[in-house]
Structures are given as structure tokens and as C-alpha cells.
Amino acid sequence: MKNKSMIRRGRLGEPAAEEPLMPGFLTQISPATLAHEGSRKLFGLEAEMKQLSAFAQLCLDPNRREELARLDIYPTALLYGPPNSGKTSLARQLFLSAKQGNLLSSKAKLYSVDLSILLDPELGQSSRNVDQLFAFLTGKRGPSFLIIDELDAICTSRDNTNEHDGVRRTMTSFMLCLDQIRASSQLVVIGITNMIRLIDAAVVRRFFFRLEIDPVLSLESFSEYCRYLLNTKNDDMHFQSAHEAFLKKGFSVGDLRSVAARALIRASLHGKQLSVAELIISLQEERSTRDQTKDNAQSYRRRQDD
Ligand SMILES: Nc1ncnc2c1ncn2[C@@H]1O[C@H](COP(=O)(O)OP(=O)(O)OP(=O)(O)O)[C@@H](O)[C@H]1O
Numbered sequence: 001m002k003n004k005s006m007i008r009r010g011r012l013g014e015p016a017a018e019e020p021l022m023p024g025f026l027t028q029i030s031p032a033t034l035a036h037e038g039s040r041k042l043f044g045l046e047a048e049m050k051q052l053s054a055f056a057q058l059c060l061d062p063n064r065r066e067e068l069a070r071l072d073i074y075p076t077a078l079l080y081g082p083p084n085s086g087k088t089s090l091a092r093q094l095f096l097s098a099k100q101g102n103l104l105s106s107k108a109k110l111y112s113v114d115l116s117i118l119l120d121p122e123l124g125q126s127s128r129n130v131d132q133l134f135a136f137l138t139g140k141r142g143p144s145f146l147i148i149d150e151l152d153a154i155c156t157s158r159d160n161t162n163e164h165d166g167v168r169r170t171m172t173s174f175m176l177c178l179d180q181i182r183a184s185s186q187l188v189v190i191g192i193t194n195m196i197r198l199i200d201a202a203v204v205r206r207f208f209f210r211l212e213i214d215p216v217l218s219l220e221s222f223s224e225y226c227r228y229l230l231n232t233k234n235d236d237m238h239f240q241s242a243h244e245a246f247l248k249k250g251f252s253v254g255d256l257r258s259v260a261a262r263a264l265i266r267a268s269l270h271g272k273q274l275s276v277a278e279l280i281i282s283l284q285e286e287r288s289t290r291d292q293t294k295d296n297a298q299s300y301r302r303r304q305d306d
């Protein structure tokens, strides 16, 4: 029995061709959010952006569809790397640059799926949600990008015996849906994860372009980012010691903004301005998200073993 809410009526009250409604776990990223994203420069990711753009160009070029089909190339990319390294920001900026470079029409849309909502405790519902998601995105919707953040939530390895049966089924549906996507579907799927090692090899294989995102900032880029965060153009400021502390503690590029934010708060508590010295103190005192994530994973494993 067809769900009535899934059928949209035509103008004269006749049933129109069935068109799925946008599912609740899918969000269209608003132009305002995208404009904000576009105004933020990403540091240390220029080479990654170039590679991703080349892949997007290949997938979106209508003259190359036959070639892509012959080689069975799917328009799917997987970004992986430590937390706070810029994966989500890069995926969004890729969409923006594809629009600006006219690879995508101005009507193209960027979607993001919330897997915590998609995963449903009712047996079989998560798999149906996956089917509904792809039916919506590939149905005459025009070109679009789909970002699937935290992909590990539905695609952990089948060897993982702790994995819930429902999650496994969801992953199987997801793989089947990915198999249906072709360049002609006009849908580019970008999966993102912090934990590539947990993801099933069969899922990883379905992402044709895989890119590690773990930018290392040169002193020059680090100084440029710090000058931006400190809102200064002062060339006499030197960031060498801060850069050394940053590298030694394994901070991600994204950590730098929060470290600077806390340094600013501390400086203002002492009635001071944010300075390089304050930044260095924060870098020495704080812990990187990479370390925090490792600790969380270890205590999770300990709890599982108890
Ligand atoms: N390379 C970078 N250059 C400038 N800012 C960055 C960079 N990487 C991250 N940031 C900033 O850090 C914050 C987090 O970035 P983002 O969400 O893209 O990271 P992520 O890798 O997706 O993190 P997570 O794995 O936790 O989801 C954002 O405010 C972003 O602007």
C-alpha cells in the first residue's frame, strides 16, 4: 500500500507522477550558511581542494559520461582524517567552488544527512530511510551534492561482531544505493569520517576518490592564520615558537581557532589584549582534539571490556 503523503497531486486534482517528499533526516544547506562558509579561508588544504575539484569536474562533465560509465566510475568521494581538520568545511567549499566555476548550475543544491535521525530503532526502518533518501535525491531533482558526515555511524566493518543487525542492514541498503548512482544521476556523494579504519572495506571501495585530510601548516601558513585570528597585519610579529608548540602538541588546524578563542578570554580576564605570548601559553596548556578523541575512544573500549 502506497503512503498517501508520498503522492503529490497534479493541478487539476489528478494524481501527479509520484514524487518523494524531502525526508526529515535530510537538510538543505541554506545559502546564508554557504555564504558564511565561503567567507572563511581554509589553510593548508589548497592541494586537497585542487584534487577534489578535478574529481568533481570529471564527474560533472556531461561530455565524459560515457567514459565514466565505461570505467564504472561513481561520483563518490570519501574524506577522512582527524577531527577538526577541515573535512566538512572542505566538502562545502568544494560545492561552492563547483558552482562558481560553472560546473554546477546556480540551482544546484547542497544536502546533508543527519544519520542520528536516519537511524531508527524500528526494525528495517533505517534501511527504508536510506532508500527514501536516495529516491529523493536521484529523482529528477537536478544536480546536487550530498554530504554524509560521520559515515562510520552506519558503515562499520561487518567483522565488528558488536554491530547491531539493523546497522548492518542499513549499510547493505546504502551500498546498493551507491551502486545505482551514475554520473547521469547528477548526484555527487561525499562521505566523511574520522575513523576510516572502522569502515567496511566494501563501503570504502564504493567511494572512488579517497582523500586524507590532515593538513600540516607551514610556518608561513600558520603565521597567516594567526594574523587573521589576531586581526593584525603586523609583520613584526613572529610566530615561530607558537608554530613549534602547535606542531609538537599535534593540534589540528581547526583547533587553532578555539585555542585562540580561549587565549583571548584569558587575556581579557587580565585586562590584556590577545598577543602571541598569550597564544603560546594556550598552545602549551591545551590538548589537541586528536588527543581528546584518543582518550575518549580508550575509555569507551575500557567500559565495553568491563
Ligand atoms: N584547514 C583549516 N583552515 C581554517 N579553518 C579550519 C581548518 N580546518 C578546520 N577549520 C575550522 O575548524 C572548525 C571545524 O572544521 P570542520 O568542521 O570542517 O572540521 P572536521 O574535520 O569536519 O571536524 P570533525 O571531524 O570534528 O567533524 C571550523 O570552524 C573550520 O572553519
Ligand SMILES: [Mg+2]
Residues within 6 Å of the ligand: 087, 088, 089, 149, 192
Ligand atoms: Mg566534520
